[in-house]
Amino acid sequence: MNAIEIRSLTKRYGKMFAVDRLDMRVAAGDIYGFVGKNGAGKSTTMKMVAGLATPSAGELVLFGESRTRVAGSFSGAPSRIGALIEEPGALPNFSAAENLMMKALAMGVVRPRAQVEELLELVGLDGTGSRKVKKFSQGMKQRLGLALALVGSPDLLLLDEPFNGMDPETTRDLRRALVRLNRERGVTIVISSHVLDQLMRVCTRFGVIAGGHMVREFSDEELHASCGSSVRVKTADPARALAILEEHLPGATFRVEPDEAIVVGGGARAAASAFGGAASDPASSGAPTVEDVSRVLHDADQVVLELSVLERDIEDYFVELMDGAPASSASRP
Template identity: 85%
Template sequence: MNAIDIRGLTKRYGKTFAVDHLNMRVVSGDIYGFVGKNGAGKSTTMKMIAGLTTPTSGELALFNSVSAGQGRAGSFSAAPSRIGALIEEPGVMPNFSAGENLMMKALAMGVVRPRKQVVELLQLVGLEAAGSRKVKKFSQGMKQRLGLALALVGSPDLLLLDEPFNGMDPETTRDLRRALVRLNQERGVTIVISSHVLDQLMRVCTRFGVIAAGRMVREFTDEELHATCGSSVRVRTADPARALAILEERLAGATFRMEPDQAIVVSGGARSAAASFGGASTDPAASGAPSVEDVSRILHEADQVVLELSVLERDIEDYFVELMDGGASAAPGPSPVDRR
């Protein structure tokens, strides 16, 4: 089931399109990284998902229940109680303590055993020692953590987090990242994270969507990202068809792609390509892809004439930047042959 299914969603302010016919799909159980430049439309999209802003047009379905369409606010049905959101600034009452902020929301939502949930949430976000302190004395990072705890009141099935790592030191960021993974894996919470901190998203997300100028450029899984950016071997021979058949037979589990100039690109299977943020793996063998030596030896033993042999790498950060700029050259085009 899809937690979020968006089709043609649009939000217009006067003549300006903040979100322009956006399509987006978040599968239940995803940790979805929502990536884009400032002003790309991320926060506006998340506000429409949370029911805080009415779309101009389009359709937005949450848990298979249509909640907006054709420029009017629809009925969320049971969806609001299933959504927790931290969008832009945490909505806290500064003259009350962290525990009191959480208790007030828990009581307003009719949470069963609210005190127990407040204690659990303070522990989850690492504020158990500061639960009795007034929020106005909190640092920005502490307010962010309290905002996350408030979003989790009522045990939502879908969590929307807009730049959740803002103002946090490295240790707190690591703890928050681990808490999000636990929520996803142990409680099955679907999480959408909008962030500019790409290396943090790379550590937790199972699926990504890149938005530019209000439109979705591309959606892809973590496995697809690593397959695209992982190290691979490019070889061109005098007999491409024969060379491809030989490599497919000898390198079981590898992925093969024939390029327009008849060169063969050999990479590791799906997730085995260990591309990393800031650069792909320099050693294809370490990433699960066959090494240059493997490919050369196999073709030499089969008496194939090798005209070109090289290692291909693609930097993940550069790939995201290309997509955020519109993605014209970032997404790989169709190939005549694409086999496994």
């Protein structure tokens, strides 16, 4: 089952389209990295999913139940969503525990005190006592916002730039807490962030939005396969060389470029090795090396004209995708 299915979702403000015919799929159990530039439509999309903004058009299905516009309002199934979008909604003159307790009581949480204590420990605020939120650092407020989003044990967690204002140690602790929530409780998590390095450490799938449109969705393995090392080779007989390489390197992937050069990659498994994934042993990853390609072609008496290693920077790849659509402020008829 998909936790979120979005079809042609649109949010229009006058003549301006913040989100324009967006399609998006988030499977239950995913940690989904939602990537885009400022103004691309990330926050607006998350607000519509959370029920905080009404779509102008399109369809939104949450856990198999459709949400529709009824009499000018946005209605649907009971909420199973926790959200931290933009600023944490905490009352500044109360402590973290008091803020959490008020929300827990308002939601009718069973054993609210136990849940408050658990959430304070989870986000690292269990030592704040009666200290008022207005005296918190930005990072502490972000952690409280996460705790507030988790009140009531939601099935879907929406986090908009959750790493803002956090030092490296706090960011690491939050990252671990999110992974634990996902693995131990099965919480589906959508994270929008400009900190690509942090997303790469936790996300299982990604969606890149530009100009209110979804540019591309892909898995962690597909991302690594696109950005991993590959070997580029040109020969005197490209067709014959390709057939030989395909026969002798069955675990590799192949692409022929316009100038008839052959690009030999190792697929997702090999790329995971290059990025420190599970296949950390290059000898078993299936990744072809320059030596592998050279030996195969030499043994087949192929004349090699060019041989080089290609590396693609993962940040450059995301930037390229984020530049792949018109600006979010564009208008249309």
